[in-house]
Amino acid sequence: MASSRKWYAPYISPHDPCPPLTPVSYETPVQLYLGFQPKGMEQFSPFDALAHGTLWPGLYTPYTNPYKTKERG
């Protein structure tokens, strides 16, 4: 599956007032790639569906604070 977070490095000027906080991330969740949902996709159990916010593992794209990730970029 495609990764749901992308990174880019904006230009850093030697005259920037603050230390650079790069790279910068943005989210690319699964609905950007899926198209019309295919028939017969795997389903969560009802309990797991509630916990995940979706019936479909294929639509589950969790989010974490990118400022706290170690694998920046």
Added chain:
Amino acid sequence: MWYYEKKLQYPVRVGICNPGVAKFLIEQYGGTDGELAAALRYLNQRYTIPSRVIGLLNDIGTEEFAHLEMIATMVYKLTKDATPEQLKEAGLGDHYVDHGKSVYYHNAAGQKYDLGVQSKGDPIADLYEDIAAEEKARSTYQWIINITDDPLINDSLGYLREREIVHSQRFREAVEILKEEQSKKRIF
């Protein structure tokens, strides 16, 4: 008409007494990209959309009210036991003077809810706006998660963010249904 089920769509738990978080959460209550705006947008668009996708707008618009209720619950839990002094420290002094401890429809910057809801009457224009609205609400949840340290609140916000993803997916499928051409180019 509607039936009301007397429980939240997903449990709301607040672990840390930090009334300041309520100030951020209120963005999803009375903000331009918030749940109220979403609910009103979809339920209003139902009348002038092709009948094949009315049900989708109806279901998602209804669900947005369930999300609104979750947000209100979080805000209420965070503010109900705060003293006026604590509210003032949390940046909610203006809110307290105007509204007491009631939950109110304004955004994180304190601007009153403005019916910034468009309905163009063009099915594709409306559905594209709906997709954009879902992506904007998804981003708002991300920014609140980034700024909030309470893992219990972030669990509920993660749930709500996932619902935005599913809604966006369904609106994108609705566009495909209305385009009507997808069955002709089924090569897979």
